[in-house]
Amino acid sequence: MKTVKTLVGGLCLCAAVGSCTPAAQQSGQTAQETPSKSEVVIENMMTRRSIRQYKPQAVGRDTMQTILNCGIHAPNGQNKQSWEVRVVDNPEFIDGLTEVFKKKNPQMAADPSFKNMFRNAPTVAFIAHDTSYDMSQIDCGLLGANMVLSAWSMGVGSCCLGSPVRFMKTDKDAAPYLAKLGFSQGYELLYCIAFGYPAETPAAKPRNAEKVKFVD
Numbered sequence: 001m002k003t004v005k006t007l008v009g010g011l012c013l014c015a016a017v018g019s020c021t022p023a024a025q026q027s028g029q030t031a032q033e034t035p036s037k038s039e040v041v042i043e044n045m046m047t048r049r050s051i052r053q054y055k056p057q058a059v060g061r062d063t064m065q066t067i068l069n070c071g072i073h074a075p076n077g078q079n080k081q082s083w084e085v086r087v088v089d090n091p092e093f094i095d096g097l098t099e100v101f102k103k104k105n106p107q108m109a110a111d112p113s114f115k116n117m118f119r120n121a122p123t124v125a126f127i128a129h130d131t132s133y134d135m136s137q138i139d140c141g142l143l144g145a146n147m148v149l150s151a152w153s154m155g156v157g158s159c160c161l162g163s164p165v166r167f168m169k170t171d172k173d174a175a176p177y178l179a180k181l182g183f184s185q186g187y188e189l190l191y192c193i194a195f196g197y198p199a200e201t202p203a204a205k206p207r208n209a210e211k212v213k214f215v216d
């Protein structure tokens with residue numbers, strides 16, 4: 001039996017069948033050990049990476065629905081749920097908008113790995129915030145965190161994206177695509193999240209632990 005042992009911030013996480021208890025290691029035992037709920041949750045968070053190369057197939061709508069349900073169960077100010085989400089898995093939309101983008105950014109499209117402007121993903125969730133509520137951007141961020149983490153737990157990769165949204169909000173030829181998303185009056189596109197099945201396994205990006213301190 002294979003033991004997958006991950007060391008995360010001093011935590012020994014047994015992510016698959018096997019054992020990494022010190023007693024079992026000493027005795028050479030291979031007793032099966034089910035990881036605890038917190039081990040599973042923490043490992044899911046610590047192993048998530050932004051994915052920028054995807055397999056071609058879109059994420060199934062049932063799976064996307066689960067991801068969306070996790071999103072809308074995020075904490076949010078006064079339970080106002082001050083977000084709107086539009087999911088696009090229609091290649092006509094993604095490729096059509098990408099053609100507009102390529103005309104304005106030919107150097108990006110010259111990259112041989114470039115497939116579309118959403119980091120090559122087949123499914124994109126567009127997230128809009130309520131411009132009348134000062135906490136709405138926080139709500140939308142937490143919604144997205146739930147979405148990317150639940151997706152990762154199901155083998156679905158993702159990448160939060162700001163750049164394509166800047167383009168969509170400023171380029172006149174992209175305007176029909178923005179309009180097609182049909183956000184309600186008072187809502188404005190904030191960011192999007194690319195989703196798909198990963199076709200790469202990127203290394204972890206370093207984090208600066210100095211930014212986080214306890215205050216006595």
Ligand SMILES: Cc1cc2nc3c(=O)[nH]c(=O)nc-3n(C[C@H](O)[C@H](O)[C@H](O)COP(=O)(O)O)c2cc1C
Pocket residue numbers: 048049050051052119159160161162163164191205
């Ligand atoms: C608000 C926001 C905007 C982002 N915009 C982009 C983007 O336009 N293009 C991109 O490739 N990645 C984008 N990212 C992904 C970040 O680059 C990525 O999360 C960061 O480098 C850390 O890497 P990790 O997610 O693999 O831990 C964005 C992430 C966030 C949260």
